[in-house]
Amino acid sequence: MNKKIITLFHNGEELSEKTCLTLSEKLTQRGYQVTEDYTEDTDLIVCIGGDGAFLRTIHRCDFPNCPIAGINTGHLGFFQDVLPSDLDQFIQQYESGEYNLQELNTVRAIVTTRDGAKHTHLGLNEVTIKGRQSYSVHLSISIGDQYIEKFSGDGLIFATSAGSTAYNYSVGGSIADPRLKLLQVTPIAPMNTTAYRSFTSSILLPADLSLGVIPEQRENQIYLNNDGFETSYDDVKSIEVRVSNTAVHLIRLKGYDFWSKVKDKFL
Ligand code: NAP
Ligand code: MN
DSSP: OOOOEEEEEEOSOHHHHHHHHHHHHHHHHTTOEEESSOOTTOSEEEEEEOHHHHHHHHHHTTSOSSOEEEEEOSSSOSSOOBOGGGHHHHHHHHHHTOEEEEEEEEEEEEEEETTSOEEEEEESSEEEEEESTTOOEEEEEEETTEEEEEEEESEEEEEOSGGGGTHHHHTTOOOOOTTSOEEEEEEESOOOSSSOOOOSSOEEEETTOOEEEEEOTTOOOEEEEETTEEEEESOEEEEEEEEEEEEEEEEEETTOOHHHHHHHHHO
């Protein structure tokens, strides 16, 4: 018999570990091959924890092609749709196909360093570009082939719709319905004086436009953060940011509604 492989991850907290064990037993009983070591032939990933755990799972599996389901033991859980008390119902709905796959697009930044090397970073929530420590950063921004502005401030957030409720929202960005495939560029503490001119609100870009970021000559350290994973560069020539074709396939059970999650979290 060709057993379906299910990979389980949890965030190490007591309830998550307990839920993981219970789920593992239930799935094994039903004939699944359950593992905690992800390989590409896995049929389903289940992540137990909060949104942070979900993001870490996605990165650990390098943006997997298979469906992924989230069990919420964290706070609200924008990515998590299953309660630890509903494991039987979840297994039943998974087996009978009573769910939708929500396609969440991602954001991609390609950093070109002065030696010509290219480094790619993917984000499910966002990619953030900042300067060193708590200094301001000066960046030339172009959209498509058009030079737009010289940004000065704490940094820029390039958020997906799924990530719009995270860091983006904390700094005054808009909440975007995840069905919208767009890139939201949100400034963090932009300076807007006669010396520096930058947009002070978010701008929204369609998926087929790319954005160019060129650090000013004097910027010798750039910090790029994708979903909480930080990389520093000291020789950036340019960064290209755009919506990526890589998608995350999230299992949404019947009754899932983005806007009721938003209401429960923020209102
Ligand atoms: P963290 O600092 O432990 O958590 C940041 C908070 O954001 C957590 O409460 C997390 O939920 C929540 N969150 C993550 N993704 C979300 C989403 N798509 N919608 C709504 N809330 C979301 O860091 P982390 O848990 O590793 O998460 C990394 C994320 O933190 C980054 O992608 C960035 O968006 C966010 N962040 C936010 C701020 C800010 O708001 N000032 C600053 C830096 C980074 P859980 O509690 O369920 O994990
Ligand atoms: Mn967290």
